[in-house]
Amino acid sequence: MKKKDKSHSHSHLAFDHVSFSYKHSDKFTSVFDNINLTIHEKEFVTILGPSGAGKSTFFRLASGLEQPESGHIRLRDKEERHRLGKIGYMPQQDLLLPWRTVLENGLLPLEIKGMNKKEAREKVLHHMKKFGLLGTEDHYPHQLSGGMRQRVSFLRAILGGNEILLLDEPFSALDSMTRYMMQEWLLEQWHEWDKTIIFITHDVEEAIFLSDRVLMLTHPPIKGEIDEVNVPISRPRNEEHRSDAAFMKLKQDLLKKMRSKERSL
Ligand SMILES: Nc1ncnc2c1ncn2[C@@H]1O[C@H](COP(=O)(O)OP(=O)(O)OP(=O)(O)O)[C@@H](O)[C@H]1O
Numbered sequence: 001m002k003k004k005d006k007s008h009s010h011s012h013l014a015f016d017h018v019s020f021s022y023k024h025s026d027k028f029t030s031v032f033d034n035i036n037l038t039i040h041e042k043e044f045v046t047i048l049g050p051s052g053a054g055k056s057t058f059f060r061l062a063s064g065l066e067q068p069e070s071g072h073i074r075l076r077d078k079e080e081r082h083r084l085g086k087i088g089y090m091p092q093q094d095l096l097l098p099w100r101t102v103l104e105n106g107l108l109p110l111e112i113k114g115m116n117k118k119e120a121r122e123k124v125l126h127h128m129k130k131f132g133l134l135g136t137e138d139h140y141p142h143q144l145s146g147g148m149r150q151r152v153s154f155l156r157a158i159l160g161g162n163e164i165l166l167l168d169e170p171f172s173a174l175d176s177m178t179r180y181m182m183q184e185w186l187l188e189q190w191h192e193w194d195k196t197i198i199f200i201t202h203d204v205e206e207a208i209f210l211s212d213r214v215l216m217l218t219h220p221p222i223k224g225e226i227d228e229v230n231v232p233i234s235r236p237r238n239e240e241h242r243s244d245a246a247f248m249k250l251k252q253d254l255l256k257k258m259r260s261k262e263r264s265l
């Protein structure tokens with residue numbers, strides 16, 4: 001397993017004085033006000049926060065589905081307006097195409113890249129096996145459980161092959177056993193792929209287990225520098241780390257921090 005040293009790594013995604021509000025009829029909801037943030041290459045960062053905090057909005061901006069009102073979003077230090085093709089994005093609501101089977105949904109990013117049909121099929125089937133989806137190739141999305149749909153959507157985001165992946169609560173509909181397994185699987189893949197991952201969750205333990213750094217959002221508008229906590233737990237991580245004293249202490253600290261942030265609003 002490769003050792004990751006991020007101390008000298010470069011910026012992969014940067015928000016520089018970014019402001020953004022939603023506008024509907026005459027109303028404005030300011031979500032970000034002048035925020036600054038840098039995610040480094042090959043980092044695993046989680047965004048933790050309650051419902052309505054602005055987590056998915058952050059992804060909509062990062063992926064280019066929305067553009068900032070002011071400020072700059074940079075990919076590898078280059079301002080980039082067309083970010084959608086350069087970022088693997090798994091949205092919170094799975095966007096599976098209902099008229100395509102599971103296999104055909106999985107093939108979509110590879111078709112877009114023009115990959116040979118046979119090779120693409122083999123690649124998707126290989127991933128489906130890893131994701132516990134074999135046997136569902138010919139099913140349509142409406143025939144799957146919520147957790148299965150999430151996994152298909154996750155698989156599709158990964159198959160896009162981009163170096164930066166945004167995963168919006170990818171495991172929220174999974175039972176706790178499957179969820180633990182998927183977390184461990186994701187970490188193994190991350191070590192193998194060498195990608196940058198930004199992962200949204202409501203779950204403090206999931207945030208600690210997975211990431212190098214946890215960014216905390218509480219309530220919009222989010223202003224200035226984003227509060228963050230480093231996770232000084234060694235890698236590779238496994239099930240046993242969850243019951244380490246350092247892990248438990250960090251969990252308590254994070255919960256306390258989130259509570260005090262909410263109280264100070
Ligand atoms: N399309 C929209 N139009 C107007 N307001 C919106 C829109 N989408 C989100 N908002 C508002 O922006 C704020 C942030 O929403 P966002 O979806 O980013 O939250 P979130 O942290 O992802 O929440 P959850 O954990 O529930 O997914 C909320 O106040 C929400 O009501």
Ligand SMILES: [Mg+2]
Pocket residue numbers: 055056057092168
């Ligand atoms: Mg959301």
